Structures are given as structure tokens and as C-alpha cells.
Amino acid sequence: MLRSVAPLPILHKSQSVSVQFFFQQCLIGLTNGALIALVALGYTMVYGVIGLINFAHGDLIMLGACLALSLVAALGLSMAGPAATWMGIALLVLLCGLFCGTLNVAVDRLVYKPLRTAPKLAPLVSAIGVSFIFMNIGLFWIGSADRSFPELLPSANLLPSDSLQFNWKDLLVVIVVVPLMLGLSLLVRATRLGKAMRAVSQDQTAAALVGIDVDRVIASTFFIGGFLGGAASVIYGLYINTIGFQMGFQNGLYAFTAAVLGGIGSIPGAVLGGMVIGLVRALSSAYVGERWTGAIVFAILIVILVFRPEGLLGRRTREKV
Amino acid sequence: MKNQDPQHSTDFFSRRDRAYEFVRERWDMMALAVLAVAPLCVPALGGALGGQVTTLFIYCILALGLNVVVGYTGLVHLGIAAFFGIGAYIMAILTVPMYPFQIGFLAATIVSVLITAGVGLALGAPTLRLRGDYLAIVTLGFGEVVKVTLRNLEQITGGMKGLNPVPPPGAGVKVAGIDLGLAFAIDPRWFYYLALVSLAGVVLAMRRLEDSRLGRAWVAVREDELAASAMGISATRVKLSAFAMSSAVAGLAGCLYAASLSTTADPNAYDFNRSIMVLCAVILGGLGSIPGTLLGVTILVGFDTVLAPWADSLIQQMNINPSGLILLSFSGWRLAIFGLALVLVMRFRPEGLVPSRRLAAELHEAHP
Numbered sequence: 001m002l003r004s005v006a007p008l009p010i011l012h013k014s015q016s017v018s019v020q021f022f023f024q025q026c027l028i029g030l031t032n033g034a035l036i037a038l039v040a041l042g043y044t045m046v047y048g049v050i051g052l053i054n055f056a057h058g059d060l061i062m063l064g065a066c067l068a069l070s071l072v073a074a075l076g077l078s079m080a081g082p083a084a085t086w087m088g089i090a091l092l093v094l095l096c097g098l099f100c101g102t103l104n105v106a107v108d109r110l111v112y113k114p115l116r117t118a119p120k121l122a123p124l125v126s127a128i129g130v131s132f133i134f135m136n137i138g139l140f141w142i143g144s145a146d147r148s149f150p151e152l153l154p155s156a157n158l159l160p161s162d163s164l165q166f167n168w169k170d171l172l173v174v175i176v177v178v179p180l181m182l183g184l185s186l187l188v189r190a191t192r193l194g195k196a197m198r199a200v201s202q203d204q205t206a207a208a209l210v211g212i213d214v215d216r217v218i219a220s221t222f223f224i225g226g227f228l229g230g231a232a233s234v235i236y237g238l239y240i241n242t243i244g245f246q247m248g249f250q251n252g253l254y255a256f257t258a259a260v261l262g263g264i265g266s267i268p269g270a271v272l273g274g275m276v277i278g279l280v281r282a283l284s285s286a287y288v289g290e291r292w293t294g295a296i297v298f299a300i301l302i303v304i305l306v307f308r309p310e311g312l313l314g315r316r317t318r319e320k321v
Numbered sequence: 322m323k324n325q326d327p328q329h330s331t332d333f334f335s336r337r338d339r340a341y342e343f344v345r346e347r348w349d350m351m352a353l354a355v356l357a358v359a360p361l362c363v364p365a366l367g368g369a370l371g372g373q374v375t376t377l378f379i380y381c382i383l384a385l386g387l388n389v390v391v392g393y394t395g396l397v398h399l400g401i402a403a404f405f406g407i408g409a410y411i412m413a414i415l416t417v418p419m420y421p422f423q424i425g426f427l428a429a430t431i432v433s434v435l436i437t438a439g440v441g442l443a444l445g446a447p448t449l450r451l452r453g454d455y456l457a458i459v460t461l462g463f464g465e466v467v468k469v470t471l472r473n474l475e476q477i478t479g480g481m482k483g484l485n486p487v488p489p490p491g492a493g494v495k496v497a498g499i500d501l502g503l504a505f506a507i508d509p510r511w512f513y514y515l516a517l518v519s520l521a522g523v524v525l526a527m528r529r530l531e532d533s534r535l536g537r538a539w540v541a542v543r544e545d546e547l548a549a550s551a552m553g554i555s556a557t558r559v560k561l562s563a564f565a566m567s568s569a570v571a572g573l574a575g576c577l578y579a580a581s582l583s584t585t586a587d588p589n590a591y592d593f594n595r596s597i598m599v600l601c602a603v604i605l606g607g608l609g610s611i612p613g614t615l616l617g618v619t620i621l622v623g624f625d626t627v628l629a630p631w632a633d634s635l636i637q638q639m640n641i642n643p644s645g646l647i648l649l650s651f652s653g654w655r656l657a658i659f660g661l662a663l664v665l666v667m668r669f670r671p672e673g674l675v676p677s678r679r680l681a682a683e684l685h686e687a688h689p
Binding site: 111130132135136295299306 | 395451459
């Protein structure tokens with residue numbers, strides 16, 4: 001009876017389809033995760049150095065995406081040939097990175113720096129204020145409606161299989177994110193600046209005592225975090241294809257969740273956290289329903305904070321008195 | 322000749338001081354008297370304006386609830402709107418005809434306040450041990466979870482339509498031959514008085530709490546958790562009580578909100594923006610200060626309901642903005658104005674417009 005003829009092949013086929021579907025979702029999740037990780041690095045670096053949850057980081061990236069959109073129009077990239085398109089994208093990443101990095105440093109200088117010795121609430125609330133101001137600038141820049149970001153890359157599949165899709169857009173994410181992350185870890189591990197950053201994040205006073213210019217290190221941290229965010233904003237536009245002035249809040253929240261999940265202040269942690277959050281998002285969108293994704297991600301955040309507040313790769317630290 | 326001019330001037334100053342002290346001590350009674358008489362003198366309060374002022378009172382209650390956590394206890398709470406929403410939805414579930422409960426306004430309020438306090442405890446118990454900024458994120462995440470849940474559990478919460486109609490308080494109760502519910506439904510002034518009495522009750526309770534053993538423990542934990550623990554205060558328990566108290570007050574505000582609108586409105590009414598606006602109001606007015614909180618809410622609500630529409634219509638009349646550019650409309654600058662206000666207040670007057678004396682001293686001591 002069990003060997004009845006018809007159902008078996010169908011079952012087999014649907015099983016293989018569902019397995020492929022699963023892998024496809026994982027691939028989407030990892031690609032998304034790389035993007036989230038890039039944003040998460042901006043949170044984790046600033047937090048690691050001055051202990052501030054930079055609420056404005058998501059909105060900084062929104063502004064980067066606005067600039068990218070304007071530049072695409074100004075450079076006429078939607079009509080360019082393949083070679084020019086790739087050159088243009090490289091230029092976009094560079095310009096938006098510089099823009100976001102510089103803006104981040106300027107905000108630090110104007111807003112957070114005078115509050116270094118104030119109670120922790122003050123810079124946090126100021127960051128919320130800055131995020132409002134950024135959102136308003138974005139509103140003036142691109143208007144209140146969502147704007148579609150032009151498709152610059154061909155959508156041909158790069159994998160031989162029909163059922164598993166990995167196209168140029170996905171490749172773009174990988175070839176921008178991976179070198180940036182390698183460069184960052186090299187910078188933090190092997191350069192004088194990186195050493196100074198690690199020293200400042202351990203103990204500002206002691207770092208200043210051994211002759212490190214703490215303010216310069218903090219400014220560099222803001223710049224690097226902002227630069228990575230600017231690069232992320234270009235990829236976001238090219239990959240997601242829709243930007244709006246309110247996108248910063250939710251994306252920032254996902255990225256922050258990733259940073260906390262990996263262990264805030266830890267750079268490999270942010271990357272790992274980004275990948276995990278990307279996977280969770282993709283799988284919950286596919287299997288539970290997209291409308292629940294936000295709730296699931298934040299529920300995970302709460303559970304992690306309760307049971308393992310130091311994150312996956314972070315070290316347990318006591319709050320300093 | 323002794324004590325000529327100096328005497329004179331001290332007299333003048335002490336008289337002004339006494340007037341200031343009088344206002345400082347008696348502002349609540351004066352405001353209450355004015356607000357209690359107002360509906361009898363201002364006919365507009367019987368119309369749409371009455372509803373707006375009622376909503377203002379409800380936000381004041383909500384902000385006073387948030388002030389317990391943020392102001393007295395010094396924790397960052399970014400999800401107060403979630404508790405506001407839970408209060409509103411429980412009120413609706415217990416009273417709308419769609420559900421079999423229909424237990425009446427007063428009972429529903431009590432149940433709802435108890436449940437929101439319980440939810441506050443349940444969220445706070447595991448998370449209040451966390452570092453301050455992590456707590457901010459937990460409350461923020463909780464707010465998002467609640468909003469998404471309210472939106473998606475359509476069978477229970479009505480999805481984007483919300484739950485309605487929430488019957489007015491006292492429906493079916495007859496006093497001197499008049500159906501109270503009908504009175505509430507017809508004349509907004511009934512809700513005005515209900516909200517005013519609730520607000521007065523909350524203000525009174527807060528002032529008593531400020532001077533109570535618990536209130537002093539809250540402030541002690543804010544000022545120095547380590548020192549407070551050394552004095553035998555259980556910091557976690559004190560924070561938890563603040564969290565529960567704030568949730569309960571927010572729940573009460575939610576009940577009044579749902580009843581006065583006769584609907585829960587859609588879940589977006591309880592999102593992050595609402596939380597952050599209430600937080601802005603508390604910070605702007607003065608953390609830990611009751612008059613400050615009330616003033617902050619009045620300024621922010623006044624901005625949205627009075628100043629912005631007035632300025633927009635002025636711009637329209639002057640024909641500055643014929644093509645409807647958002648850049649040239651006053652309300653287009655709303656976020657930037659609020660954001661700038663937050664940044665400037667934190668930079669130059671972190672104790673807010675009407676500071677609580679103790680917090681002001683604390684904040685200025687922290688600047689070396």
C-alpha cells in the first residue's frame with residue numbers, strides 16, 4: 001500500500017523544490033545580511049569607542065541613499081554601458097562614503113563632542129534629535145513618497161542552476177562588502193590608528209595619558225563608520241531598489257539588532273550578527289509571512305539581551321561606575 | 322537714616338519671590354480652577370475643541386507615566402506607546418459589542434490598568450538588570466513587536482481598522498433619568514471633565530509619590546545606583562516598580578483615549594513616533610518635573626494642532642507657496658524643529674524648561 005505508484009515522485013519532487021527554496025532563501029538572507037552587517041559596523045564602532053547608541057546612523061544612510069539617487073541621475077548612469085556602469089558604481093560608493101563619513105564627523109563635532117562628560121542620556125537624546133533633522137533633510141531631498149532607485153545591473157542569473165538565483169546585484173553586494181570588511185579588520189588590527197582605537201575603547205583616560213589624541217581617534221571612528229554606511233547606502237539603493245525618507249529607522253534598527261546580537265563593540269560580532277539577522281529575516285519572510293518579520297527580529301533581540309546581553313562574540317563587561 | 326534704598330529693593334524682590342513661590346506652590350490649583358470653569362464660559366469646548374483638549378489631557382497623563390521611568394528613575398524608555406496601545410485595546414476588547422465581555426467603563430479601566438502594569442512587570446523583570454542603553458533598545462523593540470502584533474492579529478484586534486465602537490462610559494447607567502452614556506456621546510464636555518479629573522488624580526498621586534519612600538528610592542537609584550544599593554535599596558526592585566507604575570499610568574491613558582475616540586484607531590497610533598513625541602515632551606518640559614511635563618506636552622500638542630495649521634494657512638494666504646512645495650510649508654519643518662529642540666535642550670538646558678530642582682543640580686554637577 002505504501003508503494004502506491006503516483007504520490008512518490010510528486011513527493012520527491014516537491015521535497016527537492018522545497019529544499020532548493022530553502023537554499024534560495026538562505027542565499028537571499030546571507031546577501032541581505034552582508035548589507036546589514038555593513039550598517040551594523042557603524043553602530044558597533046561608535047558604541048565601542050564612546051558608548052553611544054548612534055540613533056542617527058540609519059538616517060545617515062538614508063541621506064547617503066538620497067545622494068546616490070541624485071548622483072545616478074546627474075551622471076546619467078541608467079543609460080551608461082556595462083563598463084561605465086561599474087565605474088560609476090565605484091564612484092558612487094566612494095562619493096557617498098565620503099559624504100556620510102564627513103557628515104558623521106561634523107555631527108560628532110557639533111553635537112556629541114560637547115556632551116562627552118554629560119550623563120549618558122544627553123548624547124542618546126541628542127542622537128534622536130539628529131535623526132529627526134536628517135529625516136527632515138531627506139524629506140526635502142526626495143519628497144515624502146518612496147522613490148524607486150534605477151536598476152543599473154542586468155538581472156541575469158550567474159549560477160548554472162535554474163532554481164537557484166544569484167545575479168549581478170547579489171554579486172555586487174559581495175564584491176563591495178567583503179573588501180570593505182577585510183580592509184576594516186586590517187585597519188583595526190594592523191595600523192597605528194587601529195591600535196589607538198582599541199586603546200580608546202578600552203580606557204579613554206589611559207589612552208590620553210599615553211599620548212593618544214582621543215578626539216582625533218573618535219573623529220576617525222565616526223568617519224569610518226559613516227564611510228561604511230555611505231557604501232551600504234549605495235548598495236541598498238541598487239539592491240533593494242526603493243528608498244524613502246523613513247527607511248533609516250527600520251534599517252537602522254535591524255542593523256543595531258545585528259550589532260547587539262554579535263556583541264556590541266565587536267567587529268567580527270557585527271558581521272556575524274548581520275548574517276544571522278539577514279538569515280532570520282529571509283527565512284521568516286518566506287515561512288512565517290513578511291508582515292511578522294519585524295516582530296520576530298525584535299523578539300529575538302529582546303531574548304538575546306535578556307539571556308546573553310554580551311552577544312554572541314562580545315565579552316561580558318560590567319557597567320562602569 | 323537706616324535701611325533706605327537697600328531695604329526697599331529687598332522688599333521688592335522678596336515680594337516678587339513670594340509671588341513666584343505662590344505660583345510655584347499653587348499652580349496646580351489655579352490651573353485646575355481655570356480648566357474646570359472653562360467649559361462653562363467657552364462654548365467652543367462643547368465642540369471639536371473640547372475633544373482636542375481632552376486628547377491633550379490624555380497625553381499629559383501618558384507623559385506623567387513616562388516621567389516616572391525617565392524622569393524620576395533615569396531610565397531611557399522608548400516604547401511607552403506600546404503600553405498606551407495595550408491599555409486602549411484591552412479597554413476596547415472588554416467593552417465593544419464584538420466581544421462577549423462588555424463589562425462597562427470603570428471595570429474595564431481597572432482590569433486594563435492591572436494588565437498593563439502586569440505586562441510592564443513581565444517586560445521589566447528580565448530586562449531591568451541590563452545596562453541603561455540596552456534597556457532603551459529593549460523598550461524600542463517591544464514597541465515594534467506590539468505594533469506589529471496589533472496590526473497582524475486581525476481576528477482579535479481588527480487589524481488596521483482597529484476595534485470600534487467603544488461605548489462611552491456609563492452607557493446604560495441612568496442618573497436622574499438621564500442615560501450617562503448618551504450624555505457622554507452627545508457632549509464632549511463630559512469627556513473633558515472625565516479626562517481632567519483623571520489628570521488631576523494622576524498629578525496628585527505623582528506628587529504624593531515624589532515625597533514617598535518609593536519616590537525617594539527612585540531618585541536615589543537615578544542619582545547613584547551603587548550608593549543607593551549600599552544604603553539597602555534594591556535597585557532592581559525599585560526600577561521594576563517604576564516600570565510597572567509607568568505602564569499602569571500609560572494603560573489608564575490608553576483607556577481614556579479609546580473611550581474618548583470611541584475606537585482604538587489603527588495600530589499606527591501606538592508606534593515609535595508616539596513614544597518619541599511623548600519622550601520629547603518630558604525632556605523639553607523638564608525630566609522629573611510635573612509642571613514641566615505638562616508644559617512640554619502642551620507645547621508639543623499645541624505645535625501640531627494650533628501653531629502648524631495656523632502657520633500653514635498663513636503661508637497659503639500670503640501665496641508664498643503656490644506650487645505646494647514641502648520645503649515652503651511650515652509643517653514640512655516639523656521634524657527638524659523637534660530634532661533641533663532636542664539637541665539644543667540637551668546642550669544648553671538639559672534640565673528642561675521647568676526643571677525639577679534636584680535634577681537640575683545633578684545635571685550641572687555632572688559637567689566638570
